[in-house]
Amino acid sequence: MSHLASARNLVAALLCATLGQATAQxxxxxxxxxxxxxPCHAAGVLDAPKFGNAAQWAPRVKAGMDALVxxxxxxxxxxxxxxxxRADLNEAxxxxxxxxxxxxxxxxxxxxxxxxxxxxxxxxAVPAGPASVGANAALTSVARAAPTPPASAEVxxxxxxLKPLGRFNRPAVESGIHDPANDMTLQLQPxxxxxxxxxxxxxxxxxxxxxxxxxxxxxxxWDRTDAAANAIVMDxxxxxxxxxxxxxxxxxxxxxxxxxDCSNCHPKIFVPQKGANQISMASxxxxxxxxxxxxxxxxxxxxxxxxxxxxxxAATVAGEAAR
Numbered sequence: 001m002s003h004l005a006s007a008r009n010l011v012a013a014l015l016c017a018t019l020g021q022a023t024a025q026x027x028x029x030x031x032x033x034x035x036x037x038x039p040c041h042a043a044g045v046l047d048a049p050k051f052g053n054a055a056q057w058a059p060r061v062k063a064g065m066d067a068l069v070x071x072x073x074x075x076x077x078x079x080x081x082x083x084x085x086r087a088d089l090n091e092a093x094x095x096x097x098x099x100x101x102x103x104x105x106x107x108x109x110x111x112x113x114x115x116x117x118x119x120x121x122x123x124x125a126v127p128a129g130p131a132s133v134g135a136n137a138a139l140t141s142v143a144r145a146a147p148t149p150p151a152s153a154e155v156x157x158x159x160x161x162l163k164p165l166g167r168f169n170r171p172a173v174e175s176g177i178h179d180p181a182n183d184m185t186l187q188l189q190p191x192x193x194x195x196x197x198x199x200x201x202x203x204x205x206x207x208x209x210x211x212x213x214x215x216x217x218x219x220x221x222w223d224r225t226d227a228a229a230n231a232i233v234m235d236x237x238x239x240x241x242x243x244x245x246x247x248x249x250x251x252x253x254x255x256x257x258x259x260x261d262c263s264n265c266h267p268k269i270f271v272p273q274k275g276a277n278q279i280s281m282a283s284x285x286x287x288x289x290x291x292x293x294x295x296x297x298x299x300x301x302x303x304x305x306x307x308x309x310x311x312x313x314a315a316t317v318a319g320e321a322a323r
Contacts, residue, residue, distance in 0.1 A: 029100035072094045168206060172190070213259075238251040284301055290307075
């Protein structure tokens with residue numbers, strides 16, 4: 001199965017498994033969008049038109065609202081399940097949610113209708129001459145002036161989905177984190193230099209940190225005051241079986257506990273009890289559970305194979321296909 005097909009199956013699975021849990025009372029356009037549509041439409045997963053992006057919605061709106069509603073009811077080949085996983089919604093409610101996403105929020109109430117202006121009197125003739133030429137030039141300049149749009153900063157931005165940043169490992173003066181006006185910022189070692197000898201990766205900041213750790217290319221300091229302190233490493237794999245054709249997820253405690261103390265994850269992010277953690281791709285994409293780190297300071301979730309790493313047994317796959 002291709003990577004794109006796997007991604008489509010993943011999106012469909014996470015939507016069906018998680019978004020269908022919304023309560024029957026949760027049917028306002030805003031609530032439905034935030035609980036069921038945002039995981040894909042907020043960031044454009046698999047080319048889903050983004051919330052409030054007029055350019056992306058335009059070709060779909062051109063086909064008519066009835067066609068949009070029909071597509072939402074049936075689902076799409078790109079991975080959106082029927083009704084976005086919300087079988088409790090009727091067509092009128094789906095139409096309201098689509099209107100909400102196209103408008104980028106609730107429709108604005110129409111303002112008071114202004115009275116039609118009275119016909120303007122014909123302007124008095126202005127005698128030609130140097131003074132009038134200068135005045136006309138000034139008026140033309142004002143009429144043509146356009147407001148300067150605010151700069152869209154890409155400061156420390158990270159798309160946790162499928163589109164990576166155009167640049168990575170920027171020098172400190174361009175990072176958006178350090179003060180570029182501070183002379184000491186120029187003294188900081190550029191990340192591209194610091195990472196030059198480390199194993200390469202195609203994800204995140206293009207460093208394979210696990211290989212670097214295994215090869216002793218880096219030695220994380222376990223204690224701030226005691227340089228001789230050693231990490232408490234737990235060599236235990238947790239396997240979460242995944243429905244469908246995607247490989248099962250393997251969570252290796254070893255690689256994580258070589259970096260982090262157990263208290264970083266337990267019990268605030270994950271309750272250390274079997275069956276107590278309902279993990280879904282939707283919540284991870286929204287920065288919860290594994291998404292607290294992955295997509296921020298660890299490799300992004302677009303690298304599916306790094307987590308979905310245990311192949312299913314042939315008998316298991318055949319059994320699921322026969323259901």
